[in-house]
Amino acid sequence: MEAFGNITRIEPAGIDGLIVYFEHDTLSQTNQAVQAMKRALKHSNPVWLNALIPGYDSLLVLFNLQHADVHTVYQALRHAKPTGQSQHKSEHYTLPVWYQAASADDFDAISQHTGLTASQIIEHHTSQDFHVFTVGFAPGFAYMGELPEVLSCPRLTTPRTRVPKGAVAIADRQTAVYPSDSPGGWHLLGLCPTALFDLTWQQPVKLQPGDTVRFYAIDEQQYKALCNEPG
Amino acid sequence: MSLVNITIQDAGMLTLVVDAGRSLAMQEVGFCVSGAADIRSYHLVNWLCGNPRHNAVFEVIGSFGMQVSEPCIVATGGPEFTLTVNGQPASPWQAMALASGDILELCPARLGTRSYIGIAGQWALPLVAESQSIVMREGAGGLNNDGQPIRRHDQISIQTNDKPSRQLRSLLPQAIPDYSLGTALQMIPGYQYASFEGWQQQLFFSSEYEVTNQIDRMGYRLKGQPIVCDTRTMRSEGINFGAIQLPPDGQPIVMLSDRQTLGGYPKLGCVAEYDIYRLAQAVPGDKVSFAPVDIDNARAQWLLRHRLDQQLFEGESQ
Structure with missing residues (x-):
């Protein structure tokens, strides 16, 4: 299937899926193109549309096999007008982090990789707004970036079987907060007391693509106090 | 009631x-x-x-x-x-x-x-x-x-x-479903398929893979001829049912019902939905192989299967 505009490739992704890859000057712009296409398709809401799963630079379109084939989906992509602004008003969140909390502290390994001291690591992690590129892997897990190159760390060689809820983590030029206990392969910086995911909320996931996040440092006492606060 | x-x-x-x-x-x-x-x-x-x-x-x-x-x-x-x-x-x-x-x-x-x-x-x-x-x-x-x-x-x-x-x-x-693995699982090439060299693609289809004991509802790890992909830097992207991931060790992982929604390993394509049940019933030590099917052909087979199911399910009305 022929690429067009800032779409570089369109590939089959299973019997009922097409994955569309985008490219722009920067990752933020690429991701905005992904989100814009997602909104455009969602807005036109064709009868065959099952789900739209955005990645960093891709959009997986799942369709109902009884109502469409890949050619139908391709035509819809060609005719989509991905210009509109998001209905979802982007939110800005400030999230507290108890850096180097005992259960989530990979500072030694991170220092070894980057040559940064503990205070430099915290400084780099708290001195810029991060952009939420996409949400996935686990409910409410928001992929944020981009970290400064100097803080870039590879994933663990062997993933951990359990990372605690609230763990703040980094991998490559990404950062995230684990919304619940889960396996994980990222390096850990500390713990965030803010709940990001709750099945009982009307919208169970707090961080959405397009939102921005700034982290700030707190100590153990503040962490404990914030954990006890309702909501 | x-x-x-x-x-x-x-x-x-x-x-x-x-x-x-x-x-x-x-x-x-x-x-x-x-x-x-x-x-x-x-x-x-x-x-x-x-x-x-x-x-x-x-x-x-x-x-x-x-x-x-x-x-x-x-x-x-x-x-x-x-x-x-x-x-x-x-x-x-x-x-x-x-x-x-x-x-x-x-x-x-x-x-x-x-x-x-x-x-x-x-x-x-x-x-x-x-x-x-x-x-x-x-x-x-x-x-x-x-x-x-x-x-x-x-x-x-x-x-x-x-x-x-x-x-x-x-x-x-x-x-009654036929669970036998005697015939290859049909697979729709896609995702990063084109980034794999032609002879690696051929090697994948001509090899037999053993089901390991690292299998669960998230994914089935297979063991056999390693398949190498040149794509190293990839950004996390949506994973569909049956996607065949190739981590750096070249051993395929087929993603099943409880798969995570996003992942960053290169993928050869996906097992066709109508064949996944056979893999989901395989046990450690079983052997599986894969055969390519084009996406239009796969849809035609799915629709045929779907129509037969409809006849079965709707044939006897209450």
Whole structure:
């Protein structure tokens, strides 16, 4: 299937899926193109549309096999007008982090990789707004970036079987907060007391693509106090 | 309406509640789809019970036993197992009327296969993203909505219909699923397929892979000829059912019902949806191979299968 505009490739992704890859000057712009296409398709809401799963630079379109084939989906992509602004008003969140909390502290390994001291690591992690590129892997897990190159760390060689809820983590030029206990392969910086995911909320996931996040440092006492606060 | 209490007497190695899966759109915020691993056997067992298409059933690895408190309709299916009711042999793939106090027991011929036990009626279990499936990894679903599997002595209430009893359904022998792995699993090349060199693609299709013991509802790790991909830097992207991931060690992982929604390994393509049930019923040591099928051809085969199912499911109206 022929690429067009800032779409570089369109590939089959299973019997009922097409994955569309985008490219722009920067990752933020690429991701905005992904989100814009997602909104455009969602807005036109064709009868065959099952789900739209955005990645960093891709959009997986799942369709109902009884109502469409890949050619139908391709035509819809060609005719989509991905210009509109998001209905979802982007939110800005400030999230507290108890850096180097005992259960989530990979500072030694991170220092070894980057040559940064503990205070430099915290400084780099708290001195810029991060952009939420996409949400996935686990409910409410928001992929944020981009970290400064100097803080870039590879994933663990062997993933951990359990990372605690609230763990703040980094991998490559990404950062995230684990919304619940889960396996994980990222390096850990500390713990965030803010709940990001709750099945009982009307919208169970707090961080959405397009939102921005700034982290700030707190100590153990503040962490404990914030954990006890309702909501 | 009347209420049946199911008491679990034997939960085997793993007993879960599954249905047709969650709303696909919930993947957009990170919820896995879940649902029955062998979706084919699931739909048949559910139909035998006379349930709607998205009803809860038990998905069991290993042996299973339950006692029912009131009369109810049950049906079972899956790869070969022995089945008894109150110790007397009974047949899979047909609906049975159980009486108060009856005990149903099941034991698979090969350890590791998944057996499905359906009970007519509405199960009193919480819904997450429009599904009653238990997702252990997410801590969702189940009796306490904490993702815990079903255990011995657990009790589940089921609201049954007191409609006049219709004829008990059974499956014709030719409609029973063929789980054999003798023919290759059909696979739709896609995702990063073009980034693999031609001879690596050929090597993949001409090799046989063994099912390892690292298999669960998230994915099946296979072992065999390593397949190398030049793509090293890849950004996380959406993973569809049956996607074949190639991590750096070159050993394929086929992603199943409880797969994560996003992942960053290169992928060769996806096993066609209509063939995934055979892999989901494979056990460690089984051998599988793959054959390419083009996406239009795959859809045509899916539609044909779907029409045959419709005839089966709608042929007998109540």
